[in-house]
Amino acid sequence: MPLLKNGEIMPDSWTVLEGDIPSPLPQGSIIVPFGYLSEIDINTITQPLGVSFPCDQDIDVLKPYVDRLELIVLHFPAFKDGRAFSQARKIREQLKFTGELRATGHILSDQYQFLIRVGFTTVSLPETANIKSWQQAMNDFTEAYQPSVLGEKRLSGLRWKV
Amino acid sequence: MNNTLNNPNPSLAVGRYNYDAIDHQFLKERINQFRSQIERRISGELSEDEFKPLRLMNGVYLQLHSYMLRVAIPYGILSSTMLRGLAYVSQYYDRGYGHFTTRQNIQFHWIKLEEVPDILTHLASVEMHALQTSGNCIRNITSDEFAGLAADEILDPRIYAEIMRQWSTLHPEFTFLPRKFKIAISGSSTDRVAACFYDIGILTRLNEEQKPVFEVWVGGGLGRIPYKGKVIRDDLPPEHLLAYIEAIIRVYNLHGLRNNLYKARIKILVENLGIEAYREQVEKEFATMDLDQYRLSDELVAQIEGSFGRPVLENHPGAAEVLAKHRQQDKEFDRWVKNNTHPHFHEDYIAAVVALKEVGQTPGDASTEQMHALADLADEYAFGEVRVTHLQNVVLGHVQKDKLYALWQGLKKHRLATANLGLITDIVCCPGMDYCSLANARSIPVAKQIAALFEDAELQEKIGPINIGVDGCINSCAHHHIMNIGVLGVDKKGEEFYQIKLGGSSYKEGAAIGSILGAAVKADEAVKAVEKLIYFYLEQRQENEHFIDTYRRLGTAPFKEIVYATA
Ligand code: SF4
Numbered sequence: 001m002p003l004l005k006n007g008e009i010m011p012d013s014w015t016v017l018e019g020d021i022p023s024p025l026p027q028g029s030i031i032v033p034f035g036y037l038s039e040i041d042i043n044t045i046t047q048p049l050g051v052s053f054p055c056d057q058d059i060d061v062l063k064p065y066v067d068r069l070e071l072i073v074l075h076f077p078a079f080k081d082g083r084a085f086s087q088a089r090k091i092r093e094q095l096k097f098t099g100e101l102r103a104t105g106h107i108l109s110d111q112y113q114f115l116i117r118v119g120f121t122t123v124s125l126p127e128t129a130n131i132k133s134w135q136q137a138m139n140d141f142t143e144a145y146q147p148s149v150l151g152e153k154r155l156s157g158l159r160w161k162v
Numbered sequence: 163m164n165n166t167l168n169n170p171n172p173s174l175a176v177g178r179y180n181y182d183a184i185d186h187q188f189l190k191e192r193i194n195q196f197r198s199q200i201e202r203r204i205s206g207e208l209s210e211d212e213f214k215p216l217r218l219m220n221g222v223y224l225q226l227h228s229y230m231l232r233v234a235i236p237y238g239i240l241s242s243t244m245l246r247g248l249a250y251v252s253q254y255y256d257r258g259y260g261h262f263t264t265r266q267n268i269q270f271h272w273i274k275l276e277e278v279p280d281i282l283t284h285l286a287s288v289e290m291h292a293l294q295t296s297g298n299c300i301r302n303i304t305s306d307e308f309a310g311l312a313a314d315e316i317l318d319p320r321i322y323a324e325i326m327r328q329w330s331t332l333h334p335e336f337t338f339l340p341r342k343f344k345i346a347i348s349g350s351s352t353d354r355v356a357a358c359f360y361d362i363g364i365l366t367r368l369n370e371e372q373k374p375v376f377e378v379w380v381g382g383g384l385g386r387i388p389y390k391g392k393v394i395r396d397d398l399p400p401e402h403l404l405a406y407i408e409a410i411i412r413v414y415n416l417h418g419l420r421n422n423l424y425k426a427r428i429k430i431l432v433e434n435l436g437i438e439a440y441r442e443q444v445e446k447e448f449a450t451m452d453l454d455q456y457r458l459s460d461e462l463v464a465q466i467e468g469s470f471g472r473p474v475l476e477n478h479p480g481a482a483e484v485l486a487k488h489r490q491q492d493k494e495f496d497r498w499v500k501n502n503t504h505p506h507f508h509e510d511y512i513a514a515v516v517a518l519k520e521v522g523q524t525p526g527d528a529s530t531e532q533m534h535a536l537a538d539l540a541d542e543y544a545f546g547e548v549r550v551t552h553l554q555n556v557v558l559g560h561v562q563k564d565k566l567y568a569l570w571q572g573l574k575k576h577r578l579a580t581a582n583l584g585l586i587t588d589i590v591c592c593p594g595m596d597y598c599s600l601a602n603a604r605s606i607p608v609a610k611q612i613a614a615l616f617e618d619a620e621l622q623e624k625i626g627p628i629n630i631g632v633d634g635c636i637n638s639c640a641h642h643h644i645m646n647i648g649v650l651g652v653d654k655k656g657e658e659f660y661q662i663k664l665g666g667s668s669y670k671e672g673a674a675i676g677s678i679l680g681a682a683v684k685a686d687e688a689v690k691a692v693e694k695l696i697y698f699y700l701e702q703r704q705e706n707e708h709f710i711d712t713y714r715r716l717g718t719a720p721f722k723e724i725v726y727a728t729a
Pocket of ligand 1: 592593594595598599600601602605633634635636637638639640
C-alpha cells in the first residue's frame, strides 16, 4: 500500500504482523498488534518496533510502552469515524510520543490537513487512491482557527498559519 | 456591565464580528475546496456515500424535491448588508423567500447543486457561509436574541459565541463526531436560549467575587429520546472556555456510541456514564491540557470584541413620553408595543420583535421583499442590525423610543407588524413533509390551521402567553417536546397522524419535557384537539393563570378527557 508523508509517496520499510505472530520474529522493522505487547517481554525485542492500536481503546494503556515504540498505527474503520483524531492528539500531547504516527483505514484526502494537525505523520493509502488529490489537499487551507499539535505560528486572534 | 456605549469604529457592522483579510481568505479556500469536491464527485473519485458528509458540512441537503442550502447566522446577528445578501440569494437562486429556523440559520429550499459554489461566493462577499450547518460536527453557535441590550446581562455572549464559532470551524479533531453537536450561550443567568436542551448550553452568572463565570450544561437534547441536560460545571472562568469545551467534546468523540444513530448524541453518553463520571473524565482531560494555548486572555477577547461594531446610544430626553403618547393615540400600535417589545438597558431605547408569524403565513418564512424591507428599516432605525431568534422571529435591537411608531408603520407596510409575540399564533414550525425528506407528516398546514382558529387579537390576548411547536418528525426541529403544546407528525401505515404533547417548557426555570396526551389523530382532529384544549383551559383557569400553570395545577387527565371523550 502506498505510504504518504508530507504529500509524497515514500517507501514503507515496516512489516505488518497480524494474527499469529511468528517466532522468531522476522528481521527488520515490525508492526505488531497492541495485544501482543502484553504477551511478550518487550525488552527482548531489539529491532525497530511499531504497534497497531485499535480505535476503541483508551490510549493511556500505551503509556508503559511508548518510549520503546517508533511507530503507532491508528485506525479509521470508516472516514466518518473520527475517534483516531482524538487518539492521535492525546498520543502527541499526553504521551509525548515523537515517533511516526500513521493513519490507516478508510480516509478521504479531504481529511489530510486534519490528520496532520492532530499529529499524524504518515497515511497508508489504498492502491486506488488519487495521489494528486492528496497532494492538493495538503494545501487546501493556509490558515486555521485553532491551535494544533504542530505549534504553528499564530497570525492574530484565533488564527494560525498552517 | 455593558459594552455597547460607543462605537470606536463606525465602519464596522453592529453586533457582529467583522471579517478581516484572513477570514476572507479562509472562506475563499473553503469554497474552492467544495468546488473541487463537487468535481471529484462528478468524476466518480468520490462515491455518493463519501460526498454526502462533505456536502452536508457545506450546508447542502438533498430534500424531497430539491437541494436545500442552510446558511449559518452566527449567534443570530445579521447586518443589513448580510440580509440583502440573503435577499439576493432568495431572489436569484431560490423562489423568492427564505425560511428562518430555530437554530438561527436560514434555509433556501429550492437550490441547484451546481449553483452552490456561486451562492457561497456571493454569501462570502457579505461575510456569510454555510459551514457546519449540517453534518456530525459542531454546528452554528446560537445565542440570546437580546444579547448586548438586556438589562440583566453580565457579559455579551456574542463575543464568546464568535470565539467558539472560530475555534470550531474545521476543527481538526471534531469534524467527524459520533453525531451533530449544538452549543448555545447566554450572557446572563436568565435562560433565554433553552440551555438545558443543548449538547452544551452555557449561562453566565457572577461568582462570590463578582466575577463572571459560566454555568455549563451538558447532555441535553430533543429528538427521539429527549433529555434535560445536567450542569457539569457552574464556575468556569471565561478564559478557560475553549479548553473546557474541548475536553467535553474529546471525551464524547472517543466514547460516544457510533453504531446506533439514535444513541449517538452526547446526551446518551452522559446518561449512561452518569454526570459525575462524565465530569471526572472531562476534568482529567482538562488537567492534561496546555491551558496557555487555549487561554482567552483579556487581550485576545478585547481583540475579537474590537472587531464587533457597537451602536452609538445617545440620550434622548423625552423619548419615552413620545412613545407613551403614540401608544395612547393608536390602539393597534399600543397592542404591538405591549406584545412585541423588550426593554433595553438604555432607557431611551427599546428592542422591537418582528413576528414572522402572520396568520396564513408559513412560520419563519420571509420573502425577498420583506428581507429588503427589514434591511432598510434596520438601517433607518436600528443601526443596521437584525437579529433572528430561535423562535423564528426577528429582532431590531436598539430602537429609539420616539421612533418606534415610525418603525412600526414601516413594518406594517410589509406585513411585518403582527402583534402576536409569545401568543398562541406565534407558532414554531418545522418545514415538515412539504420539504424535508425525513418528515412523517406535513407540519406547515397544521400550524396554519391552528393559527387561523385564533386569529382574533383579543382572543389571543385573553389566552395569554403560550407556545406551540409543530414538528413533522421526532427530530423535533420545532422543539415540540419543550413547548406547552407540542404537535408531532407520525406515520401510521403511510398516513399522516399527529401526536399531541402537553406541558413542555423550554427554559432552565421550570424546564420540562411534554407528555403524550393520547393516541395520535388525523390532522383535522389534531387541530380540533388544540382548540378544545385551549377552551378548556379558558374555562378552568384561575385568575390570570397561563396555560402552562393551569396544566400543571390540573395535570394531564382532565385535558386528555376533553380531547378524547367524544373522539
Ligand atoms: S422535525 Fe423532522 S420533518 Fe421537521 S424539519 Fe426536522 S427533520 Fe424535517
